[in-house]
Amino acid sequence: xxxxxxxxxxxxxxxxxxxxxxxxxxxxETYTAYLIETRAVESQNEGQCSPVDSLWRRYSEFELLRxxxxxxxxxxxxxxxxxxxxxxxxxxLSADNMDPDFVERRRIGLExxxxxxxxxxxxxxxxxxxSFLTQEGGWKEMVNETGFQLKAxxxxxxxxxxxxxxxxxxxxxxxxxxxxELQSVISHLLRVRAxxxxxxxxxxxxxxxxxxxxxxxxxxxxxxxxxLQSAGHHMDVYAASIDxxxxxxxxxxxxxxxxxxxxxxxxxxxxxxxxxxxxLEMAAQDLTSKKQQCEELATGTVRTFSLKGMTSKLxxxxxxxxxxxxIKVLEEQIQEGEEQLKSKNLExxxxxxxxxxxxxxxxxxxxHDLKEALISYAVMQISMCKxxxxxxxxxxxxxxxx
Amino acid sequence: VVARNKRVxxxxxxxxxxxxxxxxxxxIFQNTLLYGKSVHLLILLFFSIQDLSLPxxxxxxTSSPASSSSLLNRLQLDDDLDGETRDLFVTVDDPKKHVCxxxxxxxxxxxxxxxxAEFDLPEYSVRRRYQDFDWLRNKLEESxxxxxxxxxxxxxxxxxxxxxxxxxxxxxxxKALDKFLKRITDHPVLSFNEHFxxxxxxxxxxxxxxxxxxxxxxxxxxxxxxTGGYKLRSRPLEFAAIGEYLDTFSLKLGTIxxxxxxxxxxxxxxxxxxxxxxPVYSTWxxxxxxxxxxxxxxxxxxxxxxxxxxxxxxDMSEDFLPVLREYILYSxxxxxxxKKRDQVQAxxxxxxxxxxxxxxxxxxxxxxxxxxxxxxxxxxxxxxxDMERWQNNKRxxxxxxxxxxxxxxIQYYEKVCGTA
Numbered sequence: 001x002x003x004x005x006x007x008x009x010x011x012x013x014x015x016x017x018x019x020x021x022x023x024x025x026x027x028x029e030t031y032t033a034y035l036i037e038t039r040a041v042e043s044q045n046e047g048q049c050s051p052v053d054s055l056w057r058r059y060s061e062f063e064l065l066r067x068x069x070x071x072x073x074x075x076x077x078x079x080x081x082x083x084x085x086x087x088x089x090x091x092x093l094s095a096d097n098m099d100p101d102f103v104e105r106r107r108i109g110l111e112x113x114x115x116x117x118x119x120x121x122x123x124x125x126x127x128x129x130x131s132f133l134t135q136e137g138g139w140k141e142m143v144n145e146t147g148f149q150l151k152a153x154x155x156x157x158x159x160x161x162x163x164x165x166x167x168x169x170x171x172x173x174x175x176x177x178x179x180x181e182l183q184s185v186i187s188h189l190l191r192v193r194a195x196x197x198x199x200x201x202x203x204x205x206x207x208x209x210x211x212x213x214x215x216x217x218x219x220x221x222x223x224x225x226x227x228l229q230s231a232g233h234h235m236d237v238y239a240a241s242i243d244x245x246x247x248x249x250x251x252x253x254x255x256x257x258x259x260x261x262x263x264x265x266x267x268x269x270x271x272x273x274x275x276x277x278x279x280l281e282m283a284a285q286d287l288t289s290k291k292q293q294c295e296e297l298a299t300g301t302v303r304t305f306s307l308k309g310m311t312s313k314l315x316x317x318x319x320x321x322x323x324x325x326x327i328k329v330l331e332e333q334i335q336e337g338e339e340q341l342k343s344k345n346l347e348x349x350x351x352x353x354x355x356x357x358x359x360x361x362x363x364x365x366x367x368h369d370l371k372e373a374l375i376s377y378a379v380m381q382i383s384m385c386k387x388x389x390x391x392x393x394x395x396x397x398x399x400x401x402x
Numbered sequence: 403v404v405a406r407n408k409r410v411x412x413x414x415x416x417x418x419x420x421x422x423x424x425x426x427x428x429x430i431f432q433n434t435l436l437y438g439k440s441v442h443l444l445i446l447l448f449f450s451i452q453d454l455s456l457p458x459x460x461x462x463x464t465s466s467p468a469s470s471s472s473l474l475n476r477l478q479l480d481d482d483l484d485g486e487t488r489d490l491f492v493t494v495d496d497p498k499k500h501v502c503x504x505x506x507x508x509x510x511x512x513x514x515x516x517x518x519a520e521f522d523l524p525e526y527s528v529r530r531r532y533q534d535f536d537w538l539r540n541k542l543e544e545s546x547x548x549x550x551x552x553x554x555x556x557x558x559x560x561x562x563x564x565x566x567x568x569x570x571x572x573x574x575x576x577k578a579l580d581k582f583l584k585r586i587t588d589h590p591v592l593s594f595n596e597h598f599x600x601x602x603x604x605x606x607x608x609x610x611x612x613x614x615x616x617x618x619x620x621x622x623x624x625x626x627x628x629t630g631g632y633k634l635r636s637r638p639l640e641f642a643a644i645g646e647y648l649d650t651f652s653l654k655l656g657t658i659x660x661x662x663x664x665x666x667x668x669x670x671x672x673x674x675x676x677x678x679x680x681p682v683y684s685t686w687x688x689x690x691x692x693x694x695x696x697x698x699x700x701x702x703x704x705x706x707x708x709x710x711x712x713x714x715x716x717d718m719s720e721d722f723l724p725v726l727r728e729y730i731l732y733s734x735x736x737x738x739x740x741k742k743r744d745q746v747q748a749x750x751x752x753x754x755x756x757x758x759x760x761x762x763x764x765x766x767x768x769x770x771x772x773x774x775x776x777x778x779x780x781x782x783x784x785x786x787x788d789m790e791r792w793q794n795n796k797r798x799x800x801x802x803x804x805x806x807x808x809x810x811x812i813q814y815y816e817k818v819c820g821t822a
Contacts, residue, residue, distance in 0.1 A: 189679075196675045199672035374697070402797060
């Protein structure tokens with residue numbers, strides 16, 4: 001792997017702060033700002049810490065950065081941002097953007113985003129990205145000056161292309177289907193998981209009632225009293241344990257969410273390919289029709305029905321000079337068209353090649369990350385079971401002393 | 403007489419070796435003394451009442467249900483309930499459905515093995531239905547009103563909500579009926595009751611039932627404590643305490659029952675979600691290549707979780723809840739016995755007062771008052787003995803029950819852990 005930025009500097013999003021300010025319409029708004037800290041990685045351990053640079057950014061600036069990267073590197077699967085609004089919540093989680101738990105998880109997500117970009121062999125070299133990390137003032141203006149917004153493909157154009165493209169690369173078609181299904185299955189999974197978490201929370205918490213009633217009961221008992229009382233305490237511990245367990249599970253959910261959003265990025269690359277391919281097909285079609293026109297004019301035969309042909313039959317053909325002129329223009333256009341087609345073809349092939357390379361890289365990353373996520377989920381479940389066994393064994397011991 | 407009593411004391415003392423030494427600091431039962439001592443003292447008292455003749459030599463005619471000599475024998479025989487010297491074993495099993503024109507019902511096989519002289523044969527096997535158990539319980543209540551009779555599982559079930567013939571229901575009921583008979587078997591007085599004997603041995607119980615009814619109408623129950631309308635002067639502290647204890651006890655049990663039901667409900671709802679959760683991982687696995695295996699693994703694991711959880715909820719429903727409900731019923735019937743005891747004492751006090759007021763010559767002490775006094779003291783003795791036994795059994799039952807509950811939960815987690 002080439003020298004990624006992530007190897008040269010340490011990046012952290014270390015803090016989040018609530019701020020108030022005035023927005024574009026001069027209305028007061030509250031938002032959260034995040035502190036990005038960067039520090040050069042010492043290649044030799046001289047024992048001295050390099051100075052930490054830091055600046056504050058808010059979520060909308062992260063969004064701007066990402067949009068820039070999307071447009072500038074359409075063949076790259078651009079890492080996603082953490083969700084803008086709290087989604088897939090279950091009853092205990094707050095859907096409020098200002099909720100400290102949500103802000104904390106977002107902070108982690110933003111850090112993750114920066115690290116992913118910094119470790120991407122292509123993206124990490126971008127200067128705008130570097131400035132995002134290091135230059136507090138004037139960054140927004142810098143981004144806008146690149147004029148990337150103009151390069152952006154319109155949604156409508158992309159949609160049109162999706163429907164009309166005739167010969168997209170089969171691999172991209174498959175990939176498109178895959179990313180659609182992935183999106184659907186992960187969002188289903190997250191939704192059900194949220195409900196599962198909700199129910200599990202209920203089960204654990206009701207056990208807390210045992211604690212109270214055992215305590216009351218123990219007051220009227222003789223020999224049974226102590227056993228009941230201490231068992232009740234364990235029931236309280238059991239009921240309380242679910243909070244930590246579910247908090248850990250939220251991290252797992254966040255890992256899944258990242259890939260849910262990654263699916264969208266995959267989709268974007270496929271769309272770009274479709275667009276380019278459609279463009280190519282349109283250019284080729286245009287060229288063919290021009291060549292045909294040229295031929296017709298030159299030979300005077302009308303191969304296919306054309307309005308020109310009709311009118312010339314009805315109103316008489318043009319005189320030779322007019323025809324010559326037309327042929328000349330057409331030939332020039334054809335020349336241009338052929339060159340354009342050639343370069344478009346080249347562009348297209350380059351795109352496919354580099355996109356596919358990044359897609360392979362992404363696939364490996366995805367498999368690795370998700371496997372780890374699943375393993376850690378299993379570990380979480382095992383740990384939850386072990387805690388359960390512990391608590392009930394303790395309770396059982398208390399009961400045995402009754 | 404003295405020799406006899408000595409043996410009784412030893413027997414009682416031996417019986418107590420398993421009970422932990424109950425020194426209750428400031429406890430309610432302080433004036434009852436330590437359980438062990440109290441029981442044997444009461445038995446002594448009981449016998450002294452029995453054997454004492456009145457000042458003028460007339461033997462006291464007691465209407466207490468158990469005569470002294472046979473009681474003594476029984477106590478000697480039954481001194482060790484560890485099963486080492488137990489001589490009566492009863493089991494309820496093998497439920498069968500009977501379909502008749504008028505009705506459909508279930509019978510259970512009741513098997514008895516015994517070496518007791520009261521039984522003609524060493525082994526019996528009869529079939530009984532719930533009605534018969536209900537009859538037995540009523541008979542016991544009538545004939546042994548001073549004792550605590552174990553409860554039966556609930557008689558009525560709301561049709562349509564519970565299936566009377568489902569395997570789970572029948573099994574739960576069978577266990578409860580088995581418990582019922584075993585508790586009677588363990589009781590030193592109840593197990594010698596003649597109705598119990600007939601219940602265990604008669605081929606045709608219905609004939610006996612009819613006969614019993616006829617006899618009843620002829621003689622009139624000799625031991626029917628038809629008292630009423632007497633106001634109790636002062637309830638002895640220990641019985642007041644028992645009453646209060648039972649009130650709180652059944653209250654707490656009711657709460658626990660509700661909590662357990664709530665937990666089961668939540669668990670079932672959790673199960674519903676889990677059932678949807680697992681397959682989604684499978685679907686995802688179908689999309690992937692490298693990740694297919696781990697995803698399938700998670701799906702399978704969740705599936706196992708579902709099965710284990712189902713078992714846990716079922717076990718709780720079938721084993722845990724019925725015992726709670728049984729003890730609540732038990733408490734109710736015990737409170738009734740306490741009320742009867744109060745009545746007996748009230749009657750005695752009233753009659754005593756009446757006699758004192760008359761202030762006539764006292765050639766003979768009216769047997770009426772003496773009878774009442776006896777009744778009171780018998781009742782108190784029986785009740786105390788039974789309470790102590792009940793407390794012990796209750797402690798063991800709950801210990802077992804709660805440990806069982808803990809065990810089930812542990813098993814559940816172990817199952818899930820294993821597959822994860």
